[in-house]
Amino acid sequence: xxxxxxxxxxxxxxxxxxxxxxxxxxxxxxxxxxxxxxxxxxxxxxxxxxxxxxxxxxxxxxxxxxxxxxxxxxxxxxxxxxxxxxxxxxxxxxxxxxxxxxxxxxxxxxxxxxxxxxxxxxxxxxxxxxxxxxxxxxxxxxxxxxxxxxxxxxxxxxxxxxxxxxxxxxxxxxxxxxxxxxxxxxxxxxxxxxxxxxxxxxxxxxxxxxxxxxxxxxxxxxxxxxxxxxxxxxxxxxxxxxxxxxxxxxxxxxxxxxxxxxxxxxxxxxxxxxxxxxxxxxxxxxxxxxxxxx
Amino acid sequence: xxxxxxxxxxxxxxxxxxxxxxxxxxxxxxxxxxxxxxxxxxxxxxxxxxxxxxxxxxxxxxxxxxxxxxxxxxxxxxxxxxxxxxxxxxxxxxxxxxxxxxxxxxxxxxxxxxxxxxxxxxxxxxxxxxxxxxxxxxxxxxxxxxxxxxxxxxxxxxxxxxxxxxxxxxxxxxxxxxxxxxxxxxxxxxxxxxxxxxxxxxxxxxxxxxxxxxxxxxxxxxxxxxxxxxxxxxxxxxxxxxxxxxxxxxxxxxxxxxxxxxxxxxxxxxxxxxxxxxxxxxxxxxxxxxxxxxxxxxxxxxxxxxxxxxxxxxxxx
Numbered sequence: 001x002x003x004x005x006x007x008x009x010x011x012x013x014x015x016x017x018x019x020x021x022x023x024x025x026x027x028x029x030x031x032x033x034x035x036x037x038x039x040x041x042x043x044x045x046x047x048x049x050x051x052x053x054x055x056x057x058x059x060x061x062x063x064x065x066x067x068x069x070x071x072x073x074x075x076x077x078x079x080x081x082x083x084x085x086x087x088x089x090x091x092x093x094x095x096x097x098x099x100x101x102x103x104x105x106x107x108x109x110x111x112x113x114x115x116x117x118x119x120x121x122x123x124x125x126x127x128x129x130x131x132x133x134x135x136x137x138x139x140x141x142x143x144x145x146x147x148x149x150x151x152x153x154x155x156x157x158x159x160x161x162x163x164x165x166x167x168x169x170x171x172x173x174x175x176x177x178x179x180x181x182x183x184x185x186x187x188x189x190x191x192x193x194x195x196x197x198x199x200x201x202x203x204x205x206x207x208x209x210x211x212x213x214x215x216x217x218x219x220x221x222x223x224x225x226x227x228x229x230x231x232x233x234x235x236x237x238x239x240x241x242x243x244x245x246x247x248x249x250x251x252x253x254x255x256x257x258x259x260x261x262x263x264x265x266x267x268x269x270x271x272x273x274x275x276x277x278x279x280x281x282x283x284x285x286x287x288x289x290x291x292x293x294x
Numbered sequence: 295x296x297x298x299x300x301x302x303x304x305x306x307x308x309x310x311x312x313x314x315x316x317x318x319x320x321x322x323x324x325x326x327x328x329x330x331x332x333x334x335x336x337x338x339x340x341x342x343x344x345x346x347x348x349x350x351x352x353x354x355x356x357x358x359x360x361x362x363x364x365x366x367x368x369x370x371x372x373x374x375x376x377x378x379x380x381x382x383x384x385x386x387x388x389x390x391x392x393x394x395x396x397x398x399x400x401x402x403x404x405x406x407x408x409x410x411x412x413x414x415x416x417x418x419x420x421x422x423x424x425x426x427x428x429x430x431x432x433x434x435x436x437x438x439x440x441x442x443x444x445x446x447x448x449x450x451x452x453x454x455x456x457x458x459x460x461x462x463x464x465x466x467x468x469x470x471x472x473x474x475x476x477x478x479x480x481x482x483x484x485x486x487x488x489x490x491x492x493x494x495x496x497x498x499x500x501x502x503x504x505x506x507x508x509x510x511x512x513x514x515x516x517x518x519x520x521x522x523x524x525x526x527x528x529x530x531x532x533x534x535x536x537x538x539x540x541x542x543x544x545x546x547x548x549x550x551x552x553x554x555x556x557x558x559x560x561x562x563x564x565x566x567x568x569x570x571x572x573x574x575x576x577x578x579x580x581x582x583x584x585x586x587x588x589x590x591x592x593x594x595x596x597x598x599x600x601x602x603x604x605x606x607x608x609x610x611x
Contacts, residue, residue: 025517033408037422043434043484044425046441046450059446063453107333114329119322126330133341137593139546139565140586143572144344147351147360147579167336197325226430228549229565233573244432248553251436258440265433272428280421287427287489288496 047269050262058258074263083255085238086264089246093225093268096161096242100224101217103166109213112175113201117187127176133169139229146233156237165230171216174290178212179205215286218279222272243268352583360579370584379559380585383567384592390563391544393479398540399533402487406494407521420495424488431549434481439466439554443477469560478561481550486543490536497532501525538600545593564589 050058051074053067079086114120115127145164146155154160186208190200206213231242241249247264250256256264276283347360352370354362374380409419426434442450445464452462466474505524506516514520526533548565555561557570568589572582 029408029411032404033412033419036405036408037419040422040426040484040488043437043442046437047433050441058441059448061448063448063450107336110329111333114326118326118329120326121323123326126334129334130337133337135594136341136345137542137546137590139548140568140590140593141341141344141348142565143568143579143582143586144348145340146573147347147583148340148344150360163336164340167333167340169337169341172333197329201329222428226428226432228430228432228552229569232552233569244430247436248432251440251553252556261436261440265436269429269433273425276421276425276428280424283428284420284424284492287492 044269047262047265050259051266053259053262055257055259058262071259074259075267078260078263078267081256081260084250084260084264085241085246086267088239089241089243090267092158092161092240093243095158096227096231097221097225097271100162100165101220103162104168104171104220105213105217107166108168108171109175109206109209110201111172112177113179113205115172115176116179116182118197130169130172134173142229142233145230149234155234156240157234158240160234161231161240161242165224165227170290171220174216178209182209211282211285212289214279214282215289218275218283219286219290222275222283225272348583349587351580352587354580356578356580356583358577362580366580370580371588374581374585374588379562379567380564382559383562383564386561387545387547387563389475390478390547391541393475394482394544395537395540397479397483398486398490399536401483402490402536403494403529403533405487405491406498407525409491410495410498420492423491426484427486427488429485431481431485432553434485435550435553438477438481466555472561474555474561477554478550481554482547486540490540493532493536494529497529498525501528538597541600542593542597545589545596 049065049067052070052072054071057064057068078084111130115123115130120126149155149160149164152160154163182205186204187200190204195203226244227242228244228248231245232248235241235245238246238249243264247261247268250261250264351360351362353365353367354370355364355366356362405423409416409423412419443465444450444452445462445466446452449462449465451465455462463473465477468474501524505528506520509520509524510516514523546565547563548569551561551563551566552569557566557574562570564585568582568585571578571585
């Protein structure tokens with residue numbers, strides 16, 4: 001995608017390809033690059049190949065690069081399979097992805113703005129209380145979080161899937177750092193016009209920060225969509241499975257045919273490929289800003 | 295990015311205290327809590343309460359219940375620290391980190407250098423290597439398990455072995471030799487190399503080209519010399535960040551182990567084991583809580599130690 005290429009400052013060691021040795025190095029580099037491209041794309045190709053093959057073709061001992069003839073009916077078969085709550089799982093994932101992302105960004109951006117911009121005596125202490133949660137390794141909290149969600153009676157509900165994930169100390173931290181650097185002049189203009197903190201935030205700060213929001217939204221959505229451990233812990237009933245839990249369960253319980261499973265995999269990847277195609281620039285910005293995907 | 299390039303240093307909040315806002319401190323206090331309050335309440339309920347509750351529960355017997363039933367002192371901790379399965383899960387993790395951290399570091403740096411030196415279609419190559427980062431561990435594990443490293447004859451890896459006349463391998467269940475490490479390590483490499491490559495590319499682009507020009511004038515050979523004496527030292531901050539993020543991510547390994555080989559005793563990282571004992575058939579939340587807290591302490595200690603060794607403070611980007 002040409003749009004992202006703002007990389008002109010890349011350091012290029014001078015005089016590389018002027019010598020014969022440089023030329024050899026150049027050729028070797030291209031060979032390495034092409035091998036890497038094949039290795040990185042191969043798994044995607046295997047998904048497509050298997051999703052459009054018959055079960056017999058996939059499990060045939062004579063492996064072929066292409067499916068014998070394309071089985072588009074696999075898609076219909078997947079959604080018609082009454083044993084497999086595929087539509088429900090996709091719906092759950094979409095709800096978790098969208099609401100989880102929107103909620104997390106709203107809460108974290110407001111918290112970040114308050115911490116960065118509203119003078120309050122104890123703001124530092126609140127900030128430290130938030131940062132302290134970053135010290136606790138995310139994945140080991142699944143048991144304690146399960147305890148709380150379970151005592152709230154939220155096991156196997158969408159609430160239980162979404163609400164506990166909304167309060168990301170890391171996102172609040174990123175927003176605070178971002179708002180500290182937000183140009184104050186823009187806010188002052190709104191203040192002069194008589195806007196309060198809320199007016200300034202909604203009408204000036206948010207509209208002028210959309211690229212930053214987009215970057216975090218892309219990362220958060222992908223993280224939510226791909227999240228596995230928490231949905232597995234909470235989704236004890238198949239009506240609350242997300243697509244990831246569903247796929248994992250289908251394969252261990254053998255409730256699904258292998259060509260259907262690969263079609264499910266293809267379907268689950270599709271939203272991400274679309275986000276990737278349209279928001280890649282923001283995604284890369286988000287990665288370099290946050291340095292963390294979770 | 296505006297976060298990096300914003301030129302004017304922002305005055306700290308106290309500098310303008312009382313000067314311009316007509317509302318005064320009370321108005322600010324209310325506004326502050328309206329902005330920050332909802333987040334803080336959520337953090338208390340879903341972060342602080344769980345951890346304190348879990349700490350309490352770790353001193354109690356709690357089977358199939360989230361309410362403490364019988365006080366047992368530190369015996370849960372003693373049980374976990376002498377539990378052969380728990381200890382072996384820590385061993386599995388350590389081995390995993392020994393494989394994955396250096397490999398990820400070297401390969402993602404190599405990818406970044408390769409992509410950075412390409413003059414045409416650089417964005418294309420970057421996208422290809424970054425694309426798997428968007429995939430889930432579940433998806434990748436299913437591809438690895440059912441298509442590439444399938445133990446029966448139709449797997450791609452065994453097909454390739456067959457071309458060379460080598461018998462197929464049951465990749466995920468062969469313990470001696472431990473072939474299962476190949477799928478386990480390669481799946482994570484595929485998923486995360488692009489992510490660290492992006493961090494390295496960002497780091498490479500912050501290096502001033504004048505450094506390379508100066509080195510050239512001084513007679514340094516482009517290639518290994520400039521890499522060793524310019525590129526690598528200039529990437530110090532990024533390298534530290536990559537190593538630490540990578541190690542923390544390795545500690546939290548769950549998805550690929552669970553989906554590739556399940557809850558088996560030969561290759562089970564701590565989280566899979568804890569998941570099994572606390573949310574499996576016997577819901578032993580007392581022991582599970584104790585184990586989770588032990589694990590949390592280990593992770594925090596290792597992270598602090600790493601910070602000390604590498605000086606994470608300097609890597610503040």
